[in-house]
Amino acid sequence: MTPADLADLLRATAAKVLVERGSDPAVLPDEVKVERPRNPEHGDYATNVAMQVGKKAGLNPREFATLLAEALSQAEGIDAAEIAGPGFLNIRLAKSAQGAIIETILAAGEKYGTATPLAGQKINLEFVSANPTGPVHLGGTRWAAVGDALGRILSAQGAEVTREYYFNDHGAQIDRFANSLVAAATGRPTPDDGYAGAYIGEIADTIVAANPQALSLSADEQRELFRREGVELMFAQIKQNLHEFGVDFDVYFNESSLFASGAVEQAIEFLKDSGKLYEKDGAWWIASTEYGDDKDRVVIKSDGNSAYIGGDIAYFQNKRSRGFDLCIYMLGADHHGYIGRLKAAAAAFGDNPDTVEVLIGQMVNLVKDGAAVKMSKRAGTVITLDDLVDAIGVDAARYSLVRSSVNSSIDIDLDLWTKADSENPIYYVQYAHARTNQIIGNAAAFDYASVTPDFALLTDVREGELIRTLGEYPRVVATAAEAREPHRVVRYLEELAGAYHPFQSDKTLRVIPQGDDDVSPLNATRLEMVKATRQVLANGLGLLGVSAPERM
Template sequence: MTPADLADLLRATAAKVLVERGSDPTVLPDEVKVERPRNPEHGDYATNLAMQVAKKAGLNPRELATALAEALATADGIDTAEVAGPGFLNIRLAAAAQGAIVARIREAGAAYGNGGALAGTKINLEFVSANPTGPIHLGGTRWASVGDALGRILAAQGADVTREYYFNDNGAQIDRFANSLVAAATGQPTPEDGYAGAYIEEIAGTIVAAHPRAPELPAGERHELFRREGVELMFAHIKATLHEFGTDFDVYFNESSLFASGAVEQAVAQLKTSGKLYEKDGAWWLASTEYGDDKDRVVIKSDGTSAYIAGDIAYFQNKRSRGFDLCIYMLGADHHGYIGRLKAAAAAFGDDPDTVEVLIGQMVNLVRDGRAVKMSKRAGTVVTLDDLVEIIGVDAARYALVRSSVNSGIDIDLDLWTKQSNENPVYYVQYAHARTCAVARNATEFEFAGVAADYSLLTADEEGELIRTLGEYPAIVAGAAALREPHRVARYLEELAGAYHRFQTNKTLRILPKDDDPVTPVNAARLELVGAARQVLANGLGLLGVGAPERM
């Protein structure tokens, strides 16, 4: 019996009790909340349902809780139900009912934890989208980890997810990038507003090797050559780096295509016609304050050129034209202003502003020996994805970046994340999975065939704790999807790993028979429990894009 099963049983039982007392069962919430008590002595689960609805039902909370306890005592799968305090209900499950969670996990396999809350929802998930003017920095690396994990989690809840990279290949930053390459190729100093680092020298050298006369071309032709090929080489590096990191995209969308196709002009014309843009001081403005933005935004400048938001507006319209029900943008810490303007753009086109969601990720810092690591050997001024992976590896990097809420900044302690010990969170979780695999390998030496698992024998505290933790996984995934918080899965896995380590470390709970002893139903039940733990650890790590090693 999972927490969801218990919640359904509680609601059905409470409805029956209320009717018997002449009260209206519609006062019950749609979803009954059950929690694991902090003190295991209080039971397996607890609920404040009686206190929550007693006043609405015209009943005394403790009396209602007592009636609920008496009714639950005769229900299948319930061992005891006791009233505590002013009307809390503490519940213990029968061991067999609790153990049924193990059988359910074993039957569902890789699908355990999946749900259908987002079935039929087509989601465009845009993340990373770093300018193609340099390697992916730490902020982009955080989104590469979190965004990819969020995409997997949303898909696990039935959503049709398209992962999209918005390729910013239009604008002044590209010109500065090209100027920097030209300077490197011609032996000139880096422009004051340009880009520096070994990667600039490398790209410029590659272009010159392919086009030996490039430095001697007329200025305009030379600039265009270095611009075109430089962007292509830089983006090829970005894509390769992300792929090695385990993050791939379904769509790479070029910003320049919006201008080349006339989509920006068409979007602006539509908003002008509908009266959503107004003219002031020779410029055209979006009245975004009408939709919750902190100020109106210039869309077309007084000189007739497009402001950056013009591309954003056309891009949103393009996404909606492709049939997406929800557009999620994952942006950096300096993009708070985009929340209001993107929602305003949606509203201006007559859409529900909630078709736009903007997630803002905070800063990432690397720390070694208690001091900040500030500079990359290759990029010169920033630490990159390549730097992080080189130091701690892909799995540790992805896990370190995804295990904290994106609303808070994080310091990645390089000394901690390179340790091969339980102090390292990803090692702790992966080691739990490896231990389950070791048990499975050792079990092949025994004859388990024909011995049925008896889950009613799994009565030890460590067994109950592990089973209940396994039972919470579907709710964890559903919550992570609904709240757009992949870190919930990581924190859960650490809790699950702890429960598993405590279970296997208790030497009185023999999983495999001793010496020549025969396999018993409790051995079979414990081996199935190990298999269930292995499955959920693998499923959870898979949602985070982190490996589940069989040996460590």
């Protein structure tokens, strides 16, 4: 019996009790919450539903809890239900019910933890979208890891997810990039507002090698050549680096196409004509303060040109025209104002502002030997995706970046994440998977097939704790999807590894027969539990885009 199964049983039993007492079962919540007590001696699960709805139903909470405990104790799969305090209910599952969790996991395999609450929903998930003026920096790398994990988690809940990269190939930053390349190619100093770093010289040299006439062109022709080919080369490198990081996109959308097609101009004219913009100081504004922005935003400047938000507005309209029900934008710490302006854009087009979600990610810092790492060898002014991967590898990089809420800044200690011991969180989790695989491999030499598992034999507290932790996985994935918080899966995996390691390290809890002993029903039952643990660890790591090694 999984926590979700228990929650359903609790609600059905509570509804029956209320009806028998002449109370309206509508006072019950849609979902009854069950939690695991901190102290396993208090039971396998606990609920406060009696305290939550007792008075609403005209019953004393403890009286309601008493009635509920009596009815619940008669239910299949429940060993005991005990009242604590003013109306808490502590529940102990029958051993056979705990065994059902193992059977469910093994039957579902890779599908364990998936569900369909988001079935039929088309989600556009935009993340990274780094300017093609330099390598992906640490902030973009965090979004690459978190965004890809979130896409996997939303898909696991039934959503149709399109991963999209917004290719910022329009605007002043591209001009500065081109000017920097020209300066490097011609031996002039980097412009004051330009881009520095060894990568600029490398790209410039590549362009000159492919275009021997480049240095003899006119200034305008030269700038256009270096702009066009420089952006192409830089973006090709970004795509390659992300691919090697395990992140690929379904759509690469060019910002410049919005301007070339007239989409920006058309969107702005629509908003003007429909009265969604107002005029002030010779400019046209959108009332984004109504949606949480710190100030209203200029859409058309006083010189008649579109402001940067014009592209954002047209881009949102383009997404909606492609049939997306929800547009999630994952942006850096300096983009907080985008929440209000994008919701304002949605409302201006007659959409529900909730069709827009903006997730803001905080800063990432690297630490080595107790001191901050400040500069990249190649990019010069920033730490890049490649720098992080070179230091700790793809798996550790992805795991460390997803491990914390995006609302908080993080320090990645390079010394910690390269350790091959239990202090390193990813090693701790991956080693648990490797150990399950080793035990299952060792079991192949014995005849387990002829022995029937009996889950009633699993009486050790560590076995019960491991099984209950395994049962939590579907709920963790569902919550991670609903809250847009992939770090919940990471923390769960560490909890699962923490429940597994004490079990497998205790030689009295044997999975493999000792000496010449035959396989016992207890051995066979424990092997099923180990197989289930391996499956859940692999499923969870898969949602993070992290490997589940067979040996370490």
